[in-house]
Amino acid sequence: MICSECGARLRRESMFCLNCGIPVDAQACYIAELKDSGKALVRKTDKDSLNNIISLTKKIYAKAEGHDELKLKTRDIFEHYLPMLTEVISRYKEANKHSNLKGDMKAVRDDLTEVLDTTERAFEIALEELCEKDIDELIANIEVLKNKIARDGLLDSDFDISE
Numbered sequence: 690m691i692c693s694e695c696g697a698r699l700r701r702e703s704m705f706c707l708n709c710g711i712p713v714d715a716q717a718c719y720i721a722e723l724k725d726s727g728k729a730l731v732r733k734t735d736k737d738s739l740n741n742i743i744s745l746t747k748k749i750y751a752k753a754e755g756h757d758e759l760k761l762k763t764r765d766i767f768e769h770y771l772p773m774l775t776e777v778i779s780r781y782k783e784a785n786k787h788s789n790l791k792g793d794m795k796a797v798r799d800d801l802t803e804v805l806d807t808t809e810r811a812f813e814i815a816l817e818e819l820c821e822k823d824i825d826e827l828i829a830n831i832e833v834l835k836n837k838i839a840r841d842g843l844l845d846s847d848f849d850i851s852e
Contacts, residue, residue, distance in 0.1 A: 690775070691725060693717035716750050716767060719775045726775070729782035731798060738805040739778070745812040746771060752819045759819060766815060774808055777801070 690699045690713075697708035705712055720743055727739045749766060753759035781801055785794060 690715070690718045690772075691722040693721040696721075716746065716771070719771050720746060722775050723778055726778040726782040729785050730778075730801075731785075732802060735798075735802055735805055738802075738809045742774070742805070742809050742812055745809070745816055749812065749816050749819065752816070762819065763815065766812065770808065770811070774804075777804065 691697070692699055692706040692709060692711065693714060694711045695706060695709040697706055699706060699713060699718060723739060723743055727736060730736045730739060746766070749763055753763045778801075781797065784797065
């Protein structure tokens, strides 16, 4: 993992960067490392997938922040999938720099494309599931408001919300 502040390499279990002393924000560090390692991706579709995964990660994190129930639902993303993806992309970057075996790297790129596509779809589904609760609550709130307006007799006036 790379420190999002100074770029120093961190041990995965670090709480503070030994270089700059800033507390480690794991999500920001993973994103910084994904961005850096993602520069080694060759295919535009892979770069697009990685950028979308980064964007989805930020949205999922923002949605779950401050909500213990949502944090539990997203724990696998932040404790397993994001670190594993970061490691895979970082190792791909290193292998791509040092490999003379272009045939092997093509197979690795094909597998990496599949992993990126799958991860992107999984993160999209996770975000959709997190947003479903908000939509359900919004629908319920609208119904409550409509019923209150009807109960208060406002529907019989010029204020008609049924259309």
